[in-house]
Amino acid sequence: MRGIIRRLVGARVRGTGIRTGLRWKLSAAITLVGALVAIVLSLVVHNAARVSMLDNARDLADERVQIAQRNYELSGRPNFPDIKIDDPHLPSALRAKVEAGRRATYVTDRPGGGPDIWAAVPLKDGHVLSLHTGFTDRSTDILKDLDQALVIGSIAVVLGGSALGVLIGGQLSRRLRKAASAAHRVARGEPEVRVREAIGGVVRDETDDLARAVDAMADTLQQRLEAERRVTADIAHELRTPVTGLLTAAELLPPGRPTELVLDRAKAMRTLVEDVLEVARLDGASERAELQDIMLGEFVARRVAAKDAEVGVQVVHESEVTTDPRRLERVLFNLLANAARHGRPPIEVTVEGRVIRVRDHGPGFPEDLLAEGPSRFRTGSKDRAGVGHGLGLTIAAGQARVLGARLTFRNVRPPGAADHIPAEGAVAVLWLPEHAPTNTGSFPMLAD
Secondary structure, eight states, X not given: OHHHHHXXXXXXXXXXXXXXXXXXXHHHHHHHHHHHHHHHHHHHHHHHHHHHHHHHHHHHHHHHHHHHHHHHHHHSSOOOTTEEESOTTSOHHHHHHHHTTOOEEEEEEOTTSOEEEEEEEEOTTSOEEEEEEEOOHXXXXXHHHHHHHHHHHHHHHHHHHHHHHHHHHHHHHHHHHHHHHHHHHXXXXXXXXXXXXXXXXXXXXXXXXXXXXXXXXXXXXXXXXXXXXXXXHHHHHHHXXXXXXXXXXXXXXXXXXXXXXXXHHHHXXXXXXXXXXXXXHHHTTOOOOEEEEEEHHHHHHHHHHHHOTTSXXXXXXXXXXXXXXXXXXXXXXXXXXXXXXXXXXXXXXXXXXXXXXXXXXXXXXXXXXXXXXXOTTOOOOGGGOSSSOSOHHHHHHHHHHHTTOEEEEEEEOOTTOOXXXXXXXXXXXXXXXXXXXXXXSSOOEEOO
């Protein structure tokens, strides 16, 4: 179950890409949208205000032209200083409209300045009466004040949107981080952890749906794997009696080569049944460590010498540890058996403090074992497999968990060599805990 959940929810992104948090992505998105909206609205409001002021100025100029026209027709002069007759600077477009007998206004843009307002009307004697004025200082000041207010408002909107994005994104990011942390705990073998409870809070959003989905997935996987474990344990348990009877019967056969072959296969079958039962017990997290204080270097040297005198043991630094000697021996022997079966001599064991290293000089561990850890009934590549059932390292890893230890695997390559260069050996490293195991899913019992 841990391997499945780890692949589903604990995959790490490989590469050199830059990783940015959801908080900053959401803040940047809200800031960008706020800035675009503020710019568009500012332009719309500025243009609308300018058009409105120009319309008012044109209406005012048109009224003054009409008044000047009436005064001219009554007294022969316009009576306004800025009213001109047949102004040579009158824009050609406005002159064309007036010559067509129409009263009109016209706006031109002064280079480097504000707009110019023109108004003209035809007279009965054929002349053209016109008015030329510009934006009033008051209108210019109003437009500048409006632009300043729009700029300040836009900056406030951008800053407010950024802060809101950080706030909302931070809340969502915290909930997702809590969910990811809880999911990693489940992947590390803590099935009692619930992602929904880890998130907490009163907000109900999509993260709750995600948490419930992960919890449901973990429960379903746990139930299926528990059912599989029970079936495997039941089958192995039922096979113990007939296999034991078969082994007993084989021992009663007359001496000879056929009898040796039958005994060999019967013993292999009994070993396989016992290994399957041990794996089932370890998967059930019901194993208890019986702790004792031992001198690690002396213990390893004696056990290895009794197992295989050709294996060299080097104690770099002696250390007293509190552990389960029987389970530690099981881990050590399984690592030695794997090195002897799949590697090449010489096999070397090194003890340094609380760390035990078992090295061979074979082709190295398969890549899938290095990436995902030991897997039952999968022996790896042809270079380092071909025999066995893939249970030795699985049992070693399970017993290490009961001891609260960490078991790692790596291949030895020349310094600076690429990954495709063949390995010069394999190293299994057992890291025993500094304190007695109490948080491994089992309950240690101190031996009397």
